[in-house]
Amino acid sequence: MAIHSPTLVSRLFTPGACHGWLWAQFVQYGIALYVMSALRDGIVRGQLIIEDSHGKHSFGSNEPGVKHPLVLMSVSSDSLWARVFLSHDMGLSEAYLNGEFDVSSLKGLFDLWLENRQTLQGLITVFSSFVAFASGLAITILGRQSLSMAVQNVVEAYDTSNELFKCFLSKEMMYSCALWDDAEHGVRGDLTVGSAPDDLHNAQMRKIKHILKKARIAPGHRLLEIGTGWGAMAIEAARQGCTVDTVTLSTQQKLLAEERAAAAGLSDRVRVHLLDYRQLPPSFKGAFDSFVSCEMVEATGLRDHPTYFKVIDWALKPHRSVAVISATTQPEFRYSNFQPDDFGRHYHWANTFLPNATYFPVTAQQAVKGRLVLHSVEDHGPHYPRTLREWARRFEQNFTGDVVAKLIEEQPQLADPHSLEAFRRKWRYMFAYAEAGYARAYSSLNCWTFARPDVKTGAIQSVLKGHTGTVWSIVFSPDSHRIVTGSNDGTSRVWDAESGNTLAILSEHRGPVWCVGFSPDGKRALVASSDATIKIYDSFECTEILSLQGHDSIANTVSYSPDGSHIASGLKDRSVQIWNASIGECLADLAGHTDNVTSVLFSPDGNNVVSSCRGMLSIWNLGTLLESDHRLV
Template identity: 35%
Template sequence: MISLVASLTATSSSYLKLPLCTLAEKAATSLLCHIVNGTLIIHTPGHTYTFGEKEEKDHLWPHHRHESPDPSGPVARLTVRNSNFWLRLCAMGDLGFSEAYMYGEIDCEDLVKVFLVFLANRAQLSAIDNSLFTRLVGNLPELGLTARILNTVTNARKNISAHYDISNAMFMGFLSKDMTYSCAIFPELDADLRDSLPSSVESSPTDGQTPSSTGASTPATLAESDHGDMFKEFSLNVLGLFSHHGNVQHPRDPDTHDPLEAAQFRKLRHIIRKADIRPSHRVLEIGSGWGSMSLLITSTIPGTTVDTLTLSTQQAELVRSRAAAAGLSDRIRVHLMDYRNMPQEWEGAFDRLVSVEMIEAVGKEYMETYWSKIDWALNKETGVGVVQGITIPEASQSTVHAFLFPGGFLPTLTFLVDTLTRGSQGKLVVDSVSNIGPHYSRTLREWRRRFEARFEDVIIPALKAEYPGVMGADDASAREEIEVFKRKWIYYYCYCEVGFTTRRLGDHIITFSREGNIEYGCQVYE
């Protein structure tokens, strides 16, 4: 179906495409008439459709309705630039909508409001995916698609690279200086929406700065600075970390002018406390990110070592350089390795396991394998692990994962706990579960603001340097590729923000240990 739509939208012939687009427009607008919550206004070259208003201002408005529309809901406006939009929408539902947005076939004043209207009318609009038009087109085979996205060991690295091996410099454009690419924990969920708060966009890495070796704001000359300047000595009670372990070294305080950086540190410390990582512990990290977790562990807890796994070459290189700059190369070992290929000598070798938002890339078919390998690697008597992962109420393939995370799978919390039990054969015992998903809405807004503000001066140069053959040329084709890339990421930010705001997406932190592990105690933290 996807290949068919691509062929139809790419062809210049009007003999087939134009009649199909006209038919698709009629089919879609007839279904959109069922909107009763909020308002959706669609501008086309020939019509302005208004769906959801109380007054019947459009000829498409049904004369008989069992429900009254809610005029107090969100008002979203959408402009159709290319009639291909209707064909994509009818043929592929929300996936088609995302493609149309990426390719500039539609524009939105506020994409978040469009999603809010769609979600508020979820039951009414579900017919789009079950319409006769969709079923007829959908019966065409998609040979090879499932095999391509299945997260086998062979495909896993390709699937991870599709998202993370874009460019370290590109991610520096929208992440905070600690380079943590996961949900933060803020003191207030929506404080950023108040006009009185200063913008934190300027706090992203700029010229003359590199990501901090310890996860804090650090100048580019860090690698040449004296080791004693990298860290400050604090008593444990000052930062409130590991109060039962005695004095340790602490990295620089996060940039207090950047609420995102402070919130990321708050989340990292929360996971470290939940895992109860102690001096001299050996820690396994599945999913390195850009090293913020491993750097914080080793720079704050004496004698700890971290073996961190990643499938991203870009991430591995940056983590190694940050560890070297911090003088921690002997304690942070970076492995370009699939978790299923851990060496035999690692069996039972780790005191603690941390894995932050990597589980989404595991794939449904391999979830039990994931937990079985964690069970295999952890100390058989006193091992403790903390896994943070994005969840959904009902397991389904999402639009965002189809584009940005090939092979990805968003599980339900029940599925995670069930596969943990089966994969470990009951040898891993869940200790606590919490959901920080609502904090992701603000995290995504912070990323989107930085991404849009720094796209021209930071992200485009990074993309051109990384992919000169595709985006490096100074012509219309290269600019079109760049614009599609930009729209894909904006769609991702907005789509996920609404999902977390409305609790259709969650972000659960699961802590687990061994039966009989009395050393762990009860790690309850605010």
Template identity: 35%
Template sequence: MTVAPERVAANHWPGLDVVPSGPRAAVSARIARRLFHAAIGRLDVTVVEGDASFGRGGPTMVITRPEEFYARIGRHQLIGFGEAYLTGAWDAEDLGGFLRVLAAEMQHLVPESLQRLRSVVVKRPPRRQRSSTKNSRNNIAHHYDLSNDLFELFLDPTLSYSSALYAGDPATAAAADLEAAQGRKIERLLDQAGVGEGTRLLEIGSGWGELCIRAARRGATVTSITLSTEQQSLGRERVAAAAREHGFSADQVSIELCDYRDVVGSYDAVVSVEMIEAVGWQYWPTYFQTIDRVLAPGGRVAIQAITMPHDRMLATRNTYTWIHKYIFPGGFLPSVRVLDEITREHSTLRMAEPFSMGQHYAQTLRLWDQAFLAAQRQVLDLGFDETFLRMWHFYLEYSRAGFASGYIDVNQLTFTRDDA
């Protein structure tokens, strides 16, 4: 477990050092306390608050500063819940286990009568985070340009920052299995897209180049686009090294800084791995219209997408979340249903049967978090602080809880059209 910070430096984390106060905060804190106690009383967890404990038993949460904890969630709901963890107002030895129980009951934590007030209470995403052409590069840089060295500390040697696909039961997979599982995920996507000798492939969202490398080894010519300067730089280095090692030409791969909306050319296949989450729901039609425009006759599309149930997507698409504020500004998860509807309405693409692999992501995130926690000293040496350690640990375990509970999923989706 990461160490709770003794204090929060305002210059590093603007506003996080300020605990909500005043009459309005006091009232909202009292309401939050009652709602939280009522919700926990129905769950298989244990919450310790001073000398008291409540819940039906299970993974334990310890509230170390109750006044701060309830003030934060009273004023800022789930954002405040996450921020209270960052400041050390609460902790959990088995953070992922505790969050998994909450995630499994997410739709029922707040009474249904109060959920009708959601649009009044929750904050809306700021316009500056909308994933427009103007804002997208800043949104991507916020996360992916943190530090290549940071990502290398907890990812496997392929530097794949997306769900792996394990050969057997993902729950039994070990760290030694992660690299092969990441390769298996990529190879399946390339197979679904029909990538082989002579294929002109467009990759939307480069990562650090592993998919480019594997496609080039199949004989494809790859154009890969990204908005991350850090990923472009290291991706190009990795492609050049792989070309020397595996005997393909480095000229087969081009990694360019380019917004997906600006793509030109004609491609036999389009592959995109966990990039659609950054597009924003307002731009999903544009995303698929772009793919439709550049896809050659008979072409195929393979997308790996983190998804959520359709009803939850509709209920939360105008909600500003902790993930937006601290991890992925401008992001939003689609449902499988909405992607099918959008492609039918706005393109000639047609979706095949989805391939669900959510439990594979839960294990991938568990292994990432184990590696991250083991590398805490190196993370600090890179210039990050104790609050960042808690933030990243919370992010990885919060995400793992979503997949482990089934609240969110990840799917490989194949799209074709009848123009062969």
């Protein structure tokens, strides 16, 4: 079962319940009149025109020159009035799902309510207040997510059908807020200019890359993600050289995420785990450089937030690690720990709790006592309305034919036309409901970055012990997690920068190692020795990949080009050589120095090489020197 059950109040409106003559009279002459009176007193900005079986009713007015919502509502069942009377906004949503009214614009209806929410308090009855209080109390008291409850909530929210989500998500399948920029004409570009087919995908990829940049990932890093979705974040992180462990409770998400990772050729870098974040294997302890979670933490529930942060702290490495978390939030003016049931919480994301911008930093400090400190908070809320509009358009365009047939195949209860229509209207309602909330800052979306605190005491962090001779050269890997050294003892070593432990000893040299280096992506280590060899190693496996052949002299210095495609070496015989870094072919042998070449370096754009010897500095143009040497200085 992957369809949400109706509320208890909604069950009063099932066929055969409270539908006698007396009930009908009570609704028509009591409840309906009460609700209309509250609307008449409460709508002071904008206009609502309702047409039902008893005629046309107008509430509020539109002043000339003032832009306020004008909404036309057609009511087909008096049950609408009873639903609103008994359960307020939840009742309104259930009336729409059951086809009891239609409206000229759902977004306009929500705008009208938000414009007048302070003056529409008359719609809140004693009974609807009791229902809201009881639901909030139940959520608060029972709000600890048991393992079985967490699985049930995920099944209802995400295991409906992968084809359903494909029909409105863009091709990367990211089900969270995109980040819009000038390339898509901004957050209102779809309204002012229109949408191009790839706008949503491009904005989602921008968001993914932004989150990964905030997480400070680098090639060779390990990334933990809680909340896989359909693998978009994990796949992009793997493309950037990370190994990703991503956690989900959705069997359908796991299946599709693994298929998509395999199609991208990244199965060896993306591991999808079907388990709860509270059940991570012991091997995950202190194993990860970065952590990300996009719009998942809302589902953990209020009482489990300390556990959530303790798990993050447990899984991250003790130094130089980062966590990035995004979540829908409530603004400070309406935030409360006591959050009753509502449409979104009941019909889309069960048992969710919405924090505010300051709640998570406080909770993190209480849970992990300074081991994760707040680095930054961003507000992505203004980007959500357009994201929701794009999803809504795609849903209306694609929720037909094969998508519906597949949905009914997986959820047979939707073969009933009324149930299928209620399902369709549920999604329409959600897109408009959420868009209005974000557009008017009734809801927002925050992105928090937490990092391990930097300890700047000036003390020695670790001493690297192992070499038996002078160390001539040392270099950090681009991700700062490893160090390579070259020594007079004829070895080069790979070290763990955090612990100072030796990871590997490269001892294939027959003389002192003068110079070492890393490729820009950190995957290769470069070692030059006095035995006239230059070797390239896999920096993770510490196995030899290439040995540069074609020189008889000792290499004093070596350097990678910024894109990793070329290597420059400076030799004792006063020459500079340029190599193809992939195949080890010598592309150019440059003469002209008057003494040992002591240093070579590529320019940041990779177009030039600078080399030096005693009393002389030369700059070589890489674009021409492969045909003939071209010294500029």
